[in-house]
Amino acid sequence: MHLYGTQTVNGKGHLTIGGVDTVDLAHTYGTPLVVYDIALFRERAQAFKETFNNVGVRAQVAYASKAFSSIAIYEIANQEGLSLDVVSGGELHTAVVAGFPRERIHFHGNNKSFTELQYAFDEKIGCIVIDNFSEIALVKEIAESRQEKMNVLIRVTPGVEASTHDYITTGQEDSKFGFDLKNGQTDKAFRQLHDHPYIKLLGMHCHIGSQIFETDAFRLAAEALMEKMIVWRDDYEFVCEVLNLGGGFGIRYTEEDQPLNPSAYVEEMAEVVLSLTRTHNYPLPEIWIEPGRSLVGDAGTSLYTVGSMKEVPGVRTYIAVDGGMSDNIRPALYGAKYTAVTANRMDESHEKQVTIAGKCCESGDKLIEEAHLVEPAEGDIIAMFCTGAYGYSMASNYNRLPKPAVVFCENGHHQLVVRRETYEDVVRLDIPLQSVEQLEKI
Ligand SMILES: Cc1ncc(COP(=O)(O)O)c(C=O)c1O
Numbered sequence: 001m002h003l004y005g006t007q008t009v010n011g012k013g014h015l016t017i018g019g020v021d022t023v024d025l026a027h028t029y030g031t032p033l034v035v036y037d038i039a040l041f042r043e044r045a046q047a048f049k050e051t052f053n054n055v056g057v058r059a060q061v062a063y064a065s066k067a068f069s070s071i072a073i074y075e076i077a078n079q080e081g082l083s084l085d086v087v088s089g090g091e092l093h094t095a096v097v098a099g100f101p102r103e104r105i106h107f108h109g110n111n112k113s114f115t116e117l118q119y120a121f122d123e124k125i126g127c128i129v130i131d132n133f134s135e136i137a138l139v140k141e142i143a144e145s146r147q148e149k150m151n152v153l154i155r156v157t158p159g160v161e162a163s164t165h166d167y168i169t170t171g172q173e174d175s176k177f178g179f180d181l182k183n184g185q186t187d188k189a190f191r192q193l194h195d196h197p198y199i200k201l202l203g204m205h206c207h208i209g210s211q212i213f214e215t216d217a218f219r220l221a222a223e224a225l226m227e228k229m230i231v232w233r234d235d236y237e238f239v240c241e242v243l244n245l246g247g248g249f250g251i252r253y254t255e256e257d258q259p260l261n262p263s264a265y266v267e268e269m270a271e272v273v274l275s276l277t278r279t280h281n282y283p284l285p286e287i288w289i290e291p292g293r294s295l296v297g298d299a300g301t302s303l304y305t306v307g308s309m310k311e312v313p314g315v316r317t318y319i320a321v322d323g324g325m326s327d328n329i330r331p332a333l334y335g336a337k338y339t340a341v342t343a344n345r346m347d348e349s350h351e352k353q354v355t356i357a358g359k360c361c362e363s364g365d366k367l368i369e370e371a372h373l374v375e376p377a378e379g380d381i382i383a384m385f386c387t388g389a390y391g392y393s394m395a396s397n398y399n400r401l402p403k404p405a406v407v408f409c410e411n412g413h414h415q416l417v418v419r420r421e422t423y424e425d426v427v428r429l430d431i432p433l434q435s436v437e438q439l440e441k442i
């Protein structure tokens with residue numbers, strides 16, 4: 001059994017996270033419940049920063065908050081000196097409410113609206129990562145009308161195909177994101193941006209995908225961008241101050257996953273940049289990265305309570321829990337694999353193979369196809385590991401299930417940071433039907 005971060009088993013045979021008994025958490029807050037090990041988040045954040053310090057590269061480590069966005073996690077990210085990658089007006093608003101320093105907010109997205117971009121200008125954020133030609137026109141229009149300067153990066157697709165799930169590769173040529181590096185689009189974008197009076201072009205950005213294990217893809221992407229930066233220096237005397245190499249560092253969901261230590265990816269990238277800048281006598285840019293999953297993924301654990309069970313003789317045993325694809329769509333969407341334990345009976349042998357099913361009205365709502373647990377009993381608390389990234393943030397109200405609560409645990413303390421939705425929340429946007437008479441009055 002593989003435990004993560006501060007997880008241990010206490011004298012009662014219960015799983016603990018951050019020094020807190022998960023069975024007590026389940027009773028206090030109810031289930032499904034997402035529990036974050038905040039010490040692990042902090043440790044990961046510091047490891048990324050130290051790696052850059054050790055290799056002598058100035059850097060910004062931006063938390064890619066699409067992985068899990070909430071006011072409290074933004075507060076922790078700020079405490080750790082991270083920057084913040086937001087990808088919508090909603091994430092930006094969350095950052096504003098959290099009081100996140102605006103100069104460390106970077107705004108992403110392949111279809112930012114005029115209103116979202118206005119919001120970014122209103123808040124004087126650190127940088128907009130420009131994705132396409134329509135956005136160049138919008139950003140110029142806003143900057144010129146306000147006569148306000150905005151920092152930007154050009155997002156490029158470097159033509160690197162990382163081996164991961166098709167839905168989450170983003171660096172290949174056939175991608176909805178960014179300007180193509182090879183077919184001239186990136187140069188065209190550069191020409192439209194680099195000498196504009198209200199635009200400060202900081203440099204380039206790429207992100208090649210998510211849940212990537214091999215270092216080669218990161219190395220190739222860094223080389224491709226550096227090559228272009230050198231051309232711009234030689235042709236236009238333009239020097240990039242910033243090279244943003246995105247996120248995507250893989251984590252261990254199951255024993256099939258063999259990620260390197262997250263810092264190893266950073267060392268590899270930094271090595272490429274250091275070596276090419278030396279060879280070409282290029283001023284060393286700041287390197288920015290945007291880890292999401294590798295900061296919060298294995299720091300998050302979902303707790304569920306076992307309800308009904310069903311034996312399909314000779315085939316499988318289903319155990320149904322009180323959540324499912326509504327709080328974790330990843331197994332249904334990507335075929336993502338996870339591991340789980342019986343959190344209230346950790347010292348018993350986990351040898352019973354079961355399928356953990358959710359409670360949504362879909363046959364495909366299976367959280368884990370082949371889980372190994374203690375012989376199950378109704379009321380058991382199941383802890384499903386590594387659900388901290390793209391779990392809660394992709395949750396829905398499918399079947400009108402209320403979204404779970406989220407709790408942070410650290411040094412024996414626990415606190416609620418997102419409350420559980422109620423049935424009132426579930427109907428809060430609904431408007432009852434009006435009669436024809438009422439409609440005719442409008
Ligand atoms: C632009 C960008 N940056 C960063 C990330 C974070 O990726 P990950 O959570 O895999 O680190 C993503 C998501 O894939 C992204 O699209």
Ligand SMILES: N[C@@H](CCCC[NH3+])C(=O)O
Binds near residue numbers: 066168211389390
């Ligand atoms: N949501 C995806 C990752 C997408 C990353 C965002 N660009 C996942 O769960 O793996």
